[in-house]
Amino acid sequence: MVNIANVLSSFKENPGYVAMRGLARFPMVRNVVSSARGAxxxxxxxPFLQNCEKRMDQSFFKDVDxxxxxxxxxxxxxAFGLMLPDATLKEIRNYAINTPVYADRKPNMGFFYREREDAEAKIGKPILVAQYFNARKDCGAISKLVNDPFLEWVAAMYLGSVPTFVGCNLWWTSPVQASDEDKDKxxxxxxxxxxxxxxxxxFFYITDVKEDEGAHIxxxxxxxxxxxxxKGDQWNIRRYTDSEINGYYPADDILEITGRAGTGFAEDTLCIHKGSTPKTEPRLxxxxxxxxxxxxxxxxxxNPAELSLV
Structure with missing residues (x-):
């Protein structure tokens, strides 16, 4: 059931986003707005595409068709086939090792990932997800990726318009006994x-991701x-159980995406998808x-001034 108070509060804080969420679930509306933006x-x-093409020899992915x-x-x-260079992967890993990460994406719950068990003891629960803040600003390798001409060219072609970069996120998923509430969150x-x-x-795997070890599905x-x-599922936005999805789609279309560190792929996450909880190894x-x-x-x-350690 929709919580009207939450909807009204969200609308007051970000009316454009809430209005979009209500309208963009309808394919016809998505198509009309996308076409208008393109026009x-x-x-x-x-000119944007041409600029990307001129810079393509500088891309990390220039050899990908x-x-x-x-x-x-x-x-x-x-779409699959991306692979980060070893030097880029190393720089992102070094950033992750030496920078505080934030449990449950909360700015006041920072810790160094190597000290996760100590942070869990302080917080009082397992930490399923912990995210870095300001990663693009603070990690040169991530900043370069955001401006990679291959990634920008594909973005323009897929969106049918000059793309807008809206954000990046770097996070750990840990092998813990998480609550259903945390898994849902x-x-x-x-x-x-x-x-x-x-x-x-x-999406780029910064650690190796094997079957049952935090693969994106x-x-x-x-x-x-x-x-x-x-009733209404063609427009509704909700969580689905594994049995609902496994019973609806052919098994060959449900992909558990694994790969060694550096593996990258693109996805329109209007597709049905989920994260999975690692069993033994954390995933970055x-x-x-x-x-x-x-x-x-x-x-x-x-704001860095608002970030703090547990």
């Missing part, structure tokens, strides 16, 4: 995102085939997101 940006669109990549993303809502149940009228994300091509299990993942509009909700920017 308004048509003069800037080709970008035409095949964008075709896969358009067809399936998923941190999206470890199947769901769809409605972050804009058109948007997508890049996505249902291929489910943007155009949302699960209709209960970087997410970079582009969209049509920036509602200020997807970034990791925080």
């Amino acid at each position: 308004l940006n048509y003069r800037a669109f080709q 970008r035409r095949i990549f964008i075709n896969e993303l358009n067809r399936d809502g998923l 941190h999206a470890h149940f199947y769901h769809r995102d409605v972050d804009d009228f058109r948007f997508f994300k890049y 996505c249902v291929r091509a489910s943007i155009s085939n949302p699960p209709v299990i209960k 993942l970087l997410q970079i997101q582009y969209a049509l509009f920036d509602y200020g909700t997807m970034n990791d920017d925080r």
Whole structure:
């Protein structure tokens, strides 16, 4: 049931975002807004692509066939084949080792990840997810990735418009006995995102991710085939049980995405997807997101003066 008080409070704080969330669940509205945004940006669109192409030899992914990549993303809502250079991976890891991370994404619950067990003792519960703040500003490798010409070119082609970078997030997922409340809070149940009228994300594994060790799980091509299990599900945004999704989609379309450190892929997370809880090894993942509009909700920017350790 919708909590009216929460909706009204959210609307007061960010009316544009709340209005979008209500409207963007309808495919026709998404298409109209996306087309209108593209038309308004048509003069800037080709120059943007040309600028990306001129810089393509500077890309970390210059050897990836970008035409095949964008075709896969358009067809399936998923595209694979990215790999971070070793030097970039090392720089991000070093940043993660030497920088406080924040339990449950709360600015007053910082700790160094190597001291996670001590932080859990202070907090009084297992820490399923812990996120870094200001990672793009403080980590040069992440800043370079955000401006990579391959990533920007694909973003423009997929969005049909000059893309808007709306945020990046770097976070650990730990092998803990987490409560259902924490799993729900941190999206470890199947769901769809409605972050804009058109948007997508890049994901990069910063640690090795094997089966049952925190792999991202996505249902291929489910943007155009949302699960209709209960009345109104084609428009509703809710959590789904494993049995609901396993019973609705062919097993071959439910992908547990594994890979060695550095593995990257793109996904429109309007697809049905979920995070999974590692069994024995923690997972470190970087997410970079582009969209049509920036509602200020997807970034990791925080005032350093407001950050504190537990």
